[in-house]
Amino acid sequence: MNKLLIITISLLILFFSACSNQNEPEKKVQIPKVQIQVLNFTKNNNFKKVIGTIKPINEILIKAELSGRINKLNFKVGDKIEKEDILAELGDSQGMDALMIQYLDALKSYQNVQNLNSNTENLYDNTISSTNDSLTNSFSILSKTKTSSQLQIDLLEEQVSDAKKVLENAKNNLETAKKTNELELSQTENSQEQLKMNLDFAEKNLENTELSLKKAEQDLEKNTSTLFNTVYSAMTKTEVEMDKIRGYTNSTSNDAYDEAFGVSNSNLKTNVFLEFQFFDSEMKEFKKIYKDYEIEKYTLDEMFDYFEQYLSSERDYLDKYYVLATDYTTAVGNVQQITVDSLVSNIYGLVIGLATQQNSLNQLQQAFEQLKLDSDIALLASQNQYNQAETAYENSSDSVNLLQQKHDNQISSLEFALDIAKNNLVKAETQLEKTKVDVDLQIKNLTNSIENLANTVSQQQANKSLQLTQLEGQSNKTNTQIDILESQLKRKFIKSPIDGIILQKYTEPGNLVNPGEPLFSVGDLDEVKIIASVNQDILSELKVNEEANIYCDKCEVKNYKAQIINISDSLDQITKQGVIELKLQNINKELKSNMIVDIDFTVDEEDKIFIPMKNIKISNSEYSVFVYENGLAIEKTIEIGNIFGDMVEIISGLNQGDILIISNTQDLKDGDKVEREKVRVK
Incomplete structure (x- = not known):
């Protein structure tokens, strides 16, 4: 190409x-x-012109269905007809009377079957209705049972849920209480441990205070004992010196006293002797008491009191004795004066020493008293501290015991509540399961009853359907027979299947016809179609729904507009042309079947x-x-x-x-x- x-x-x-x-x-x-x-x-723009033929869009060829003779023709070509109009009538045919008798018998048989069918259907409908009522009632009971059971189950499930929540709360409370109690007990035990440490510290402090006091007392006793020994030695020396003076006084005559003082002074000698006797007597008692002190027969306080009185009196004695000895040495005035003076000096020194020792003794006694006072205070403070610590520790022990008892009671109460919650949950779950089982059984029984009723209904419906089907079969068979007979009876009348006009007539009254022989051609010319053969170059440029100009030379209305409704898919092998169909409205009914018209195609290109x-x-x-x-x-x-x-x-x-x-x-x-x-x- x-x-x-x-x-x-x-x-x-x-x-x-x-x-x-x-x-x-x-x-x-x-x-x-x-x-x-x-x-x-x-x-x-190209203009293509072809020739087309007018055809009715709806054209029907009416044929004879029975053998017979045309008795009557009711319409002629061009007459307007309506659907079911009788176009022609066949004359009587052989066996028509027998056909009518069969038709009437079939009608009667059909009516009998219809009556039996109605009675059977009513009987089954009543039975099925009764069963359906029972089924509906069972469904209602089942629905109410499900509703009430579901409410009961929902309530029990809510109780189970509440019981689980109570159980969970009980577990949480118990666990919280255990943790809280453990923490509280730990804090209390820590506090008790601290108090125990305070008690141990107070006890150690008390022991240290007692040891310190004991040592101070021992040191004081040692110093006091040393002082007492010193006093004892001094008094012993004094006793020796006084005894020497007494010896000298005894060896001196009374005349010597008289000569010395100008008077008889024998009393001086006597006084010296008497004073020595007093001193010697107290000295013996002093030695005895001191020996008893050494064997701890007397306490330190008693010795302090005794020494204070003794030294005071002995100083008086020594003062008097010193005066007497002085007087004596003055009176004698002999060679023994040096010795007596020495003795007197020694006594004087002893007197001064005793005074010093007495001061030391007083200081020691004051120190001892102060030590006792301080010791009592320190010991009392330590003892109070210890007592307070001991009391606090004992109280903490009591608190720990009380707290432990409180905790035990609380845990016991919570565990009891937990056991109750567990029991309540078990009871609720048991009741729920039992209710579910009972409900399932009840629903199962109702469901089985419903299924049985449904099966009964189904069986009844099946029986009804079977019997009605059998009756319907008989009815259909009879009805078919009636339809055949009616069709055979009606086929003597040739009727139009559509509204339209008589296009062609193929028979005349009195003619014999056979089944399938054409009698009439009818069609509707309100809307017609044009059939045309066009060359392939035009065919390729045409499209469905495009318009074309129609020209009718023999019509009053010369020009029409038509629409392409079909374009053939293949070409004629010889002419190489394709067929197209157009439709148009037959406005004035001028366009007749098989009329030739001109078609103009205008191809507008882009x-x-x-x-x-x-x-x-x-x-x-x-x-x-x-x-x-x-x-x-x-x-x-x-x-x-x-x-x-x-x-x-x-x-x-x-x-x-x-x-x-x-x-x-x-x-x-x-x-x-x-x-x-x-x-x-x-």
């Missing part, structure tokens, strides 16, 4: 080129002048570029043209489409506004300089 198109176009181009060359002047060396054409889009065929150059099966651009001839390859006379459709290669060179193109080459002579062609 492409080769044929190329050859055709080539021949046409050569033809137009030859025609053009006859009028061209001789070639000149100068730049050729060319005519140009500005390309624009245009439409290519905007395209068309150029003269003579301006196309063919080389190596390719098409090209020359366009004018800035004084140059530019060769452009193009793709062509359909050919309309001497014009060719351009598919690609050229655009609107391009300047086409339309003259002197046979000798041009791509890029040649040209001088244009503008000629605008639309």
